Amino acid sequence: MTLQPRPGILDIKPYKPGAADAPGIANPVKLSSNENPMGCSPLARSAFEASSKNLNLYPDGGATRLRAAIGKAYNLDPARIVCGTGSDELLQLLGRAYLAPGDKVVQSQYGFLVYRLVAMQSGAELVSAPETNFTTDVDAVLQVAGEDARIVFIANPNNPTGTYISHDEIRRLREGLPENTLLVVDEAYAEYVDRPDYETAFDLAREYDNVVVTRTFSKIHGLAALRLGWAYADGSIIDVLNRVRGPFNVNLPAIEAGIAAIEDTDFQQRSAEHNRQGLAYMHQQLGGLGLDVTPSVGNFVLVHFPETKGKTAAEADAFLTRKGLIVRPVAPYGLPNSLRITIGLDADNHKIVEALTEFMA
Ligand SMILES: *Cc1c(COP(=O)(O)O)cnc(C)c1O
Numbered sequence: 001m002t003l004q005p006r007p008g009i010l011d012i013k014p015y016k017p018g019a020a021d022a023p024g025i026a027n028p029v030k031l032s033s034n035e036n037p038m039g040c041s042p043l044a045r046s047a048f049e050a051s052s053k054n055l056n057l058y059p060d061g062g063a064t065r066l067r068a069a070i071g072k073a074y075n076l077d078p079a080r081i082v083c084g085t086g087s088d089e090l091l092q093l094l095g096r097a098y099l100a101p102g103d104k105v106v107q108s109q110y111g112f113l114v115y116r117l118v119a120m121q122s123g124a125e126l127v128s129a130p131e132t133n134f135t136t137d138v139d140a141v142l143q144v145a146g147e148d149a150r151i152v153f154i155a156n157p158n159n160p161t162g163t164y165i166s167h168d169e170i171r172r173l174r175e176g177l178p179e180n181t182l183l184v185v186d187e188a189y190a191e192y193v194d195r196p197d198y199e200t201a202f203d204l205a206r207e208y209d210n211v212v213v214t215r216t217f218s219k220i221h222g223l224a225a226l227r228l229g230w231a232y233a234d235g236s237i238i239d240v241l242n243r244v245r246g247p248f249n250v251n252l253p254a255i256e257a258g259i260a261a262i263e264d265t266d267f268q269q270r271s272a273e274h275n276r277q278g279l280a281y282m283h284q285q286l287g288g289l290g291l292d293v294t295p296s297v298g299n300f301v302l303v304h305f306p307e308t309k310g311k312t313a314a315e316a317d318a319f320l321t322r323k324g325l326i327v328r329p330v331a332p333y334g335l336p337n338s339l340r341i342t343i344g345l346d347a348d349n350h351k352i353v354e355a356l357t358e359f360m361a
Contacts, residue, residue: 038270041260082242083228088114107128183210
């Protein structure tokens with residue numbers, strides 16, 4: 001073939017989403033993608049359905065009403081918000097706008113795989129900072145970042161580990177990084193966190209002109225299908241993102257459903273409460289089987305399996321799949337002995353516990 005993309009593009013391993021099928025099983029339980037088991041807000045669904053009358057129309061390219069609704073919900077200036085086709089798109093756009101070939105991008109050891117894709121798409125080099133107890137280690141990140149990191153990506157809480165760092169730690173990270181390093185705090189799971197020392201980094205993004213906070217409608221709002229996310233940052237960064245995004249990057253049904261979802265705090269609270277109970281149940285039950293479960297504040301747990309033949313993560317995964325329970329192998333994250341399991345409906349969580357009880361016996 002003579003036609004070649006830019007150097008490095010063919011080194012990218014395409015992102016592999018969580019499996020959705022179990023061979024031979026009609027209605028498997030999908031706990032592989034951290035989706036909201038409660039569906040979405042009924043108000044968001046109605047808004048989505050009502051929007052079907054207007055499918056011939058271009059959406060508002062500035063997603064003005066959606067940004068206003070988000071701004072109102074979080075007390076943020078809508079002018080400092082940009083919406084995207086999932087927060088994924090916003091992470092990609094940050095790479096497109098700020099990275100050049102050879103640049104250094106830093107993540108925590110078990111950082112979200114998309115950060116690697118973002119770096120590689122721009123020919124940048126991704127360097128990982130070692131974690132302690134599957135948790136971001138700010139000193140390690142600062143050391144790896146040094147004086148020349150272009151972007152530091154931190155998911156707080158992180159996926160696939162489920163761990164978080166305190167607001168003090170995030171602030172210490174920002175204060176320790178040079179001014180010309182962009183700090184991206186990916187808060188896809190922020191709404192689930194129930195810890196007194198956890199806080200959003202919105203205040204840092206307000207204070208500093210080199211901090212971006214990203215949020216998504218895919219998790220607590222249960223709108224993963226619509227692909228909707230947003231970023232909050234200094235106006236200078238928002239201006240850059242508005243230049244590199246597609247003119248109509250967020251579609252009209254997503255805007256309408258997103259406005260309804262952000263206003264439906266009742267649904268958000270019910271989702272968070274359901275998750276709290278499910279998390280506690282999974283930690284207690286799986287821990288009771290002798291499995292090591294990393295303390296999670298997200299909507300999933302990272303479960304570590306023995307290396308003993310017959311009890312490995314790969315064998316557990318196959319066993320669960322045969323029972324129609326789909327979870328997420330995390331070998332691509334360098335965690336070959338672990339599985340990530342999304343918190344499901346109570347009945348689904350029971351099935352997982354029952355199956356793993358049988359598996360570990
Ligand atoms: C799920 C997830 C996202 C959200 O992705 P969307 O593109 O908004 O669906 C972002 N970051 C992390 C760490 C995630 O796990």
